[in-house]
Amino acid sequence: MTMRLWGKLGAIVPLLAITGCGAFGNEGRACTDIGAESGVSVLFDPEPGTAYRLCVGAVCTEGEGAPIDTSEALLRVRLPDAVGAKKVTVRLTGTPQFSRGIPKPRRLDVSTRVTLRRTQPNGPGCDPVAYQAALRYEPAKGLVNAG
Structure with missing residues (x-):
């Protein structure tokens, strides 16, 4: 026994x-124990010699974008987790940097309004709760939903 x-x-x-x-x-x-952060990410094809800035409301990040593969990059703005499922303005700008011998790319300035979606990767009733949006920049269309 x-x-x-x-x-x-x-x-x-x-x-x-x-x-x-x-x-x-x-x-x-x-x-489960899957992590998540609130924020907005934008996938784009970077132009050489261009500095990019992604803003969600007044919160911004700058850079060339984190490389995803040989042709695409990603910029992400982290937001407070308590931001909620609300509409926000997203703006992506690209400023050409002077460089001899490289054709000057054109300036980029696009924006859109998007609603942050609530996500709970560990299921209902489990933390964390995050609010996210994923966009993609397409030259002919501007910022479009990536999902």
Whole structure:
């Protein structure tokens, strides 16, 4: 009898260790531990010699974009997690930098309004809650929904 009890406990303890401390912390729901941040990201084809700036309202980031592959880049603005599912203005600008021998690309200045979508990657009732939008810049169309 004692052997059976320890045998059953031996099967349960590893299961609890795998699920982690917070796995059953949300009213008995099992939650995974996928992270998420609120923000807006824009995928685009960068022009050599151009500095880019992405703004969501008054929050901005600058750079050449994080390379996704050989032709695409990504800029992302992180927003406070409590931002909510609201409409925001997104603006992408590209300013050519002077460089001899390189044809000067044209200036880029596009904007749109987008509604941030609520996401809970670990399921309903589980943290984190984030508000996100994903856009893509297309020269003929401007900023369009990437999803």
